[in-house]
Amino acid sequence: xxxxxxxxxVADIAPVHSLISMVMKGIGEPQLxxxxxxxxxxxxxxxxxxxxxxxxxxxxxxxxxxxPWLEPLFETVAASAEPLDLSQVDGVLQLSxxxxxxxxxxEGHDDHDDHEGHDHEEEGHDEELAFDPHSWLDPLAFKxxxxxxxxxxxxxxxxxxxTFTANAEEFKSALDALHVGFDAALNDGVCTDKxxxxxxxxxxYMAYRYDIQFLTVHGLDPEGxxxxxxxxxxxEHINEEGITVLFVEEYTDQESVQSIVxxxxxxxxxxxxxxxxxxxxxxxxxxxxxxxxxxxxLGMGC
Numbered sequence: 001x002x003x004x005x006x007x008x009x010v011a012d013i014a015p016v017h018s019l020i021s022m023v024m025k026g027i028g029e030p031q032l033x034x035x036x037x038x039x040x041x042x043x044x045x046x047x048x049x050x051x052x053x054x055x056x057x058x059x060x061x062x063x064x065x066x067x068p069w070l071e072p073l074f075e076t077v078a079a080s081a082e083p084l085d086l087s088q089v090d091g092v093l094q095l096s097x098x099x100x101x102x103x104x105x106x107e108g109h110d111d112h113d114d115h116e117g118h119d120h121e122e123e124g125h126d127e128e129l130a131f132d133p134h135s136w137l138d139p140l141a142f143k144x145x146x147x148x149x150x151x152x153x154x155x156x157x158x159x160x161x162x163t164f165t166a167n168a169e170e171f172k173s174a175l176d177a178l179h180v181g182f183d184a185a186l187n188d189g190v191c192t193d194k195x196x197x198x199x200x201x202x203x204x205y206m207a208y209r210y211d212i213q214f215l216t217v218h219g220l221d222p223e224g225x226x227x228x229x230x231x232x233x234x235x236e237h238i239n240e241e242g243i244t245v246l247f248v249e250e251y252t253d254q255e256s257v258q259s260i261v262x263x264x265x266x267x268x269x270x271x272x273x274x275x276x277x278x279x280x281x282x283x284x285x286x287x288x289x290x291x292x293x294x295x296x297x298l299g300m301g302c
Contacts, residue, residue, distance in 0.1 A: 007157035012061035012070060013040050013153040015136040016086065018285035019146055020060060022171040023153060027160045030060075033070075036103040036277035037251060040067050053078040057156040060149060063087030066133035066275075087133055091144040094131045095204040096293050134273055138205035139179040139289065174286060179209075180203045182293055186210045191302035199234075202273045212296075217246065223272050226256045230264050238264045245299040250279060269299040 006028035008297075011017035013034055016176065020030040031052045034040050045053075053059060053073060059081045061070055066087070074083045087094065135141045150168040154161045186194060186211065195213045196203070203214045217234055226234075238246065245267045246255055257268055272278070272288040283291075 002026045004158075007058060007153060007160070009153070009156075010056045010059045012059075013275055014141075015274045015285050016060050016062060017277075019136075019142065019149060019171070020153075023146065023150055023164050023167045024160075025167045026163050027157070032277065033162065034067075034276075036279070040274065040275050043067070043069065046196050050077050053081060056081040056126065057082060058082050058152055060084045060086060060152075061217075062133045063131075064133070065131050065193070081129075081154065084148070086148065087131070089145055089148050092135055092141045092192050093208070095135075096128055096206055097132060110197045112233060127186075132202065132204040134202045134275075135205050136274065136285070137203060137292075138209045138287075139175040139182070140209065142285075143175040143179075146172055146175070178286065178289055181290075182210055185293060185297055185302070186212065189296065191300055194248055194300060196271075196296060196299065197241075197243050198271055199243065199252060200249055200271075200273060202275075206292075217243070226253060230265060231256050231259055235260055235263045245269060247295070249273055267299070269295040271295065 006107055007024070009020055009028070009030040009032045011020050012032050014032065017030055017032040024030060033045070033049055033052065034043050056078060059070075059078055061067055061083070063085045064071055064087075071083075074081070086092075106183070135145070143273065146168055150164055153164050157164075164206055181226055185191070194210075195215065197215045197217055201214075201216045203212070206212060207214050217237055237243075243264075243266060246260070247269045248271070250270055250272055260266060262269060270291070272292055274285065274288055278284075278288060
């Protein structure tokens with residue numbers, strides 16, 4: 001199959017790329033717009049990435065709250081592409097950022113209201129960073145989004161309908177199994193203290209689906225190197241609150257993490273938000289979600 005006979009599809013971040021790759025399997029491969037170890041919230045495209053948008057039939061992204069710089073490009077460099085915003089999908093709640101204890105809250109960190117569900121047609125959702133965009137951390141929400149991706153891929157490349165449909169059904173079955181695994185492990189009555197202390201307020205969807213309480217410790221920015229003052233504040237809050245397990249993201253500065261371990265004795269577990277592409281090329285959405293479950297069960301003592 002010649003390259004011109006394949007749909008040109010661009011995905012903004014790694015989870016979206018993983019979803020599209022599964023549905024397009026055997027026909028083509030989408031392009032990941034934001035490379036490994038780059039923040040999706042603040043990214044300056046390279047010429048090759050601008051060219052990919054220019055040539056795209058379909059651009060799939062997770063809305064203004066994830067990539068606020070992307071939407072204006074649909075009127076310029078990506079004017080010929082069909083934009084598909086997965087944050088605006090019927091059947092997927094828009095969840096506000098969690099409300100709850102936030103240790104070490106600092107100016108510039110924006111923690112929003114509780115994760116009440118809002119239909120995407122409700123007014124008042126266009127305030128900047130009003131909603132948690134990490135919907136892929138709920139396998140059932142991701143399943144609904146997979147159906148929407150399937151429909152749009154068929155529209156831009158009808159020749160691939162049979163393959164797309166078969167691939168999507170396989171992926172959705174895997175998502176169902178993933179959900180069953182999470183639900184059985186977290187809601188079996190054995191795991192009674194479902195509290196997770198994390199360094200990123202990004203888990204509204206997981207909290208909502210599996211009734212987990214997430215608490216946020218600010219100061220360990222997963223997208224930058226914390227200052228000595230930041231680390232000192234995190235140490236203070238861990239000691240004050242009696243925190244024994246701290247969940248951090250894969251890209252959190254390891255020197256700072258080790259300093260905190262040395263000073264507090266806290267145990268460290270990894271949670272993968274997947275905003276940035278994994279360091280291990282063998283990892284994908286399914287493997288990282290399973291690691292999330294395994295690490296949460298260890299951290300909770302379940």
